[in-house]
Amino acid sequence: MASYNACRNPFITAANDSPHLTRIKSMSTYALCKLSPGCDTAWYLDCGDRWMTASGYYRQKSSDNQIIETAEAGRYEDLDHTKTDLLVPDSKWGWLSPSGQWYGCNFESHDVVAALILRKPQDQLDREGWIRVTEIIDDAIGCNREPTEAQRTWAFDNGRSFDR
DSSP, X not given: OOOSTTOOOTTSOOSSOOHHHHHHHHOEEEEEXXXXXXXXXXXXXXXXXXXXXXXXXXXXXXXXXXXXXXXXXXXXXXXXXXXXXXOOTTOSEEEEOTTOOEEEEOTTOHHHHHHHTSOSOXXXXXXXXXXXXXXXXXXXXXXXXXXXXXXXXXXXXXXXXXXX
8 A cells, every 4th residue: 555655746747856756657556437426537546545636636535436447657648548538529629630530528628638648739739730629609610720621521420610
């Protein structure tokens, strides 16, 4: 069982890594779980009698925790986040790839999906022609670039259009 002191936040990279932080970041045990009924499925750092969230908050373990699987990882970003509830396929918000692949997410989750699912920074996605769908008015997607043919096809197939 890990002690509280052995469970510093590995999600934050320190400018001056101490030997303690380096040891913590080498490999840690995470659990993919729902902390209680109705909660999203997410990865949590296993800190013995408590969980640490990606934001650095602690939650006591309880009998309500539904552990789906555990994994060892050197970094939170190395975990398979496609197993979490970050992707919301039927959401009206998300990322649309140049090839017309939809990655739906909650309204404020674009940057997290970019980093943890697509594994690219937002500015790189923009340069590669991805469309960040954040505003839809009357089924029209706000877009500041010319969509690809595949993006237009996806929009048409899903009852949407592009507002330029």
